[in-house]
Amino acid sequence: DTGVSQDPRHKITKRGQNVTFRCDPISEHNRLYWYRQTLGQGPEFLTYFQNEAQLEKSRLLSDRFSAERPKGSFSTLEIQRTEQGDSAMYLCASSFYGSNDEQFFGPGTRLTVL
Amino acid sequence: AQTVTQSQPEMSVQEAETVTLSCTYDTSESNYYLFWYKQPPSRQMILVIRQEAYKQQNATENRFSVNFQKAAKSFSLKISDSQLGDTAMYFCAFIRDPKAAGNKLTFGGGTRVLVKP
Secondary structure, three states, rough: OOOOOOEOOOOEEOOOOOOOEEEOOOOOOOEEEEEOOOOOOOOOOEEEEEEEEEEEEOOOOOOOOEOOOOOHHHHHHHOOOOOOOHHHEEEEEEEEOOOEEEEEEOOOOOEEOO | EEEEEEEEEEEEEEEEEEEEEEOOOEEEOOOOOEEEEEEOOOOEEEEEEEEEEEEEEOOOOEEEEEEEEEEOEEEEEEOOOOOOHHHHHEEEEEOOOOOOOOOOOOOOOOEEEEOOO
């Protein structure tokens, strides 16, 4: 297994455009998390899924953000009408609920909004 | 709500020396887990060490050990025999009982560790 992967690794976009990120978790993991990390800060929780169900969303996740995990495998995070304040590293993590639930992180997608 | 505070933005240490990173947290939960994560420059975050709150014994992983003071809500990380590869951001993190609902990591602001040759 190659671990958690994220695509793209870097995304530069203009303000007002829509962007979509993908996360592929470790194959047997049933929980998937999205975090946002701004420069020099610790990651902040955005949302998480157990299988295909989205169980919790942070108030940081405005209505311009939407996340899906349609088949309980990969997940997508879409940001509509991007703003400069959305510039950050978006981290995905996965875990197996039922064991020690350790979260394994992907390399992240760095978003720059011009 | 849980909060995690790391009061040292940056620390430097000579190779082979020991450095201790501080972390305090606030919670009303009785069962929880604490972690230290390492984020090397431009690389992904990896787990360094974890501590279950119900365990009194401090966790150790090779050169990494913690000092867990539950009553004081303190969770420090000691890196012994520092190596150049230890240069990274270190984040302290808290999670409620993983079997509970609303399972998410709450991170501190991080401490940048620079190991000097």
